[in-house]
Amino acid sequence: MPARIGDVPRLQAQRRSLIVLVAAQVLSGVGLAAGVSVSALLAQDVFSSTSLAGLPSAVGTAGSALAAVAVGRISQAHGRRPGLAAGYLAGAVGSAGVIAATVAGNPLLLLLALFVYGAGTATNLLARYAGADLAAPAHRARAVSTVLVATTLGGVVGPNLAAPTGDLAHALGIPDLAGPFLLAGAAYAMAASILAIWLRPDPLLLARALESERTVASYRQLGDADRRPRPVVERRRPGVLVGALVMVLTQLVMVAIMTMTPVHMHDHGHGTAASGLVIAIHIGAMYLPSPLTGWLVDRYGSLMIAAAPDDSVAAFAVALALLGLGWNFGLVTGTAIITDAVPLAIRAKTQGLVDVSISIAGAAGGMGSGLVVAVAGYPLLAIGGGILALAIVPAVVAAARSR
Template identity: 75%
Template sequence: MTTNVPVRTYDVPRVEAQRHSLIVLVIAQVLSGVGLAAGVTVGALLAQDMLGSTGLAGLPSAVGTAGSALAAVAVGRVSQARGRRPGLALGYLVGAVGSGGVIVAAVAGAPVLLFLSLFLYGAGTATNLQARYAGADLAAPARRAGAVSTVLVATTLGGVAGPNLAAPTGSLAAVLGVPYLAGPFLLAGVAYALAALVLAVWLRPDPLLLARVLEAGPAATPHAQPDDAGSRTRPPVARRRPGVPVGALVMVLTQVVMVAIMTMTPVHMHDSGSGAAASGLVIAIHIGAMYLPSPLTGRLVDRHGPLAVAAASGLVLLAAGTLAAVAPDDSVAAYAVALALLGLGWNLGLVTGTAIITDAVPLATRARTQGWVDVSIAIAGAVGGMASGLVVAVAGFPLLAVGGGVLALAIVPVVVIARRR
């Protein structure tokens, strides 16, 4: 005689839809990772070449992250009103348009058009981050961080491939009569457009809209939901997570430090005599470290709670900044390790903050709140990107790296205060 575990009918579409949503989101994230990484690799170098100034080399990152701030609001509002599918698809489509504008600006030698296009290109970055929330919409409470990490880790493949395609796409661009440094944006435009197409066609049912329907059902009991495997959820103590301000602050601090150091490392390596292939390799390793540890990070957050992982992110970022500051100018390996730590610290902070925000906000207002939180993250990135070039021009790259690491330590007192509360 076989005993079957009873499964409530409203749990079946949740589990199946969650699995389908994750598959579609993973495909889109792989594509968007290519678009995201391609621009990161050469954006600062392209601006430096067009403007002839190292002090303004951080401006592209600042403009792009400013664009991502506006895009975060737009994607959040569209998602709130119409669902994740149209919101995310629209964001990637705008990123593709921005990529095309960068190419036109490089050909025409028009700095104003370059920065306007980079502003639009930033929508791809914002959308790439917003997609992590879509992964958590239908996830059981005890597996939300794991679902977020699945979406994030999918960016790794495209993120690692993108920088390493900088040289081949540069050569292709030269054949087409486009400046060498604008080549990666050819790849970015195609990748973002394909990501938008995948989401628009296949992200059905919409995870946020379905989650609302299921929550409104008569049998909905959020604190007693089974997880995807049908096992019991964690005890109520697992739900005692900090609120929106704590999650937002953790992500803001990790973002500003990561963007500042990441933006100026290729410029510093270029000025020290390293070629595009070397800086591309370092950025590829960095982006891999940003996303590849996500499954482990998600498990740690789900099992031990977010605060301990948040504190670890501050310590890892301090180590990254210190190593980058003392690395010999000609040591590609040292910069690779430093930026790997930088990516890991960012990952720990992002997964932690995302889990906190998702648990703290109800479905009725979740997408809008998440959009505004990502605005603060984007503004932090804009500040980090803009300030990075100025700091390097005035005081040098080592001071930027150490200062960023010290700033990341501010996460530790935030964790201590949150634990006491």
């Protein structure tokens, strides 16, 4: 039950926002996973080189980082609806560009298109913040987790449609590997349309309006209704650094270990089916526990939750599932900490900058993991990742004591 009658419109708007965001996230999950599932193979085909097959990941990460800043600034100035819709529309344009580059066999156009396509990835992650704009402080983490878990359905469906979309592409006279980008472009365009049409009222703008009303009401209660409220200088609170640290470190560790696990398994005689199963379990553990994670964060506090193999396939599966679960805890708690710590006036811009750090951490983890394994081996990478993750604990303890 709402604490006050005035909370009813806010709760109704929050429910509507979550429904719209979930629908858009399912579609964007399809767009994200469909393209990622074949991008390396597509680059290998266009460049006629296996050594360059990793370029799509690097280019997409760069595009994702730039898009996080752009979407954050658009959301800051005009609201979540135009910001998120613009990001998904850019993902759709990038998908169309990939198809055109594949048909033309143009490597430079392919890289440019994949750079733009990365905007969809950034927007998919930034959408979680929109779920928390209107949520009560005691329910913010659950709102974030609801938006996150919606990505899972699309993420599972997208790769499984690679073969049918390849057949469709063949029927249309374009290369089979471009087929999933037909699906990605359509999915991103539909996600942008859903947000542009139905994400009303805009959750961020409504949250600002409600906060402004509360400020005016407080002045009236003090008998100072005739005087205009003095502008408040909005500053980021110390919790921003802790929230960013939690998400950056969990992203760095997760990407580093996830990237090299299939390589390590292959070196120990496991086939692609086994490594594919392990990665699928890992991705499921990244998103599916979100509702439980959100409840735990709301129940026990974001700072409390943030502190909290041999050669067999089963051992790898368990290890990667725990890795994904740790990433989930880090992302949900870090998001809740950031949302609580940043005032509404600068929230969207700050969130975009934080997600740039997350993208950079993922890129660093992916590139650095290969060097570490080549020099010191996979076990040292895993141990180093665990030690690095433990660095979160003293930071969280210090932040808790400063409250």
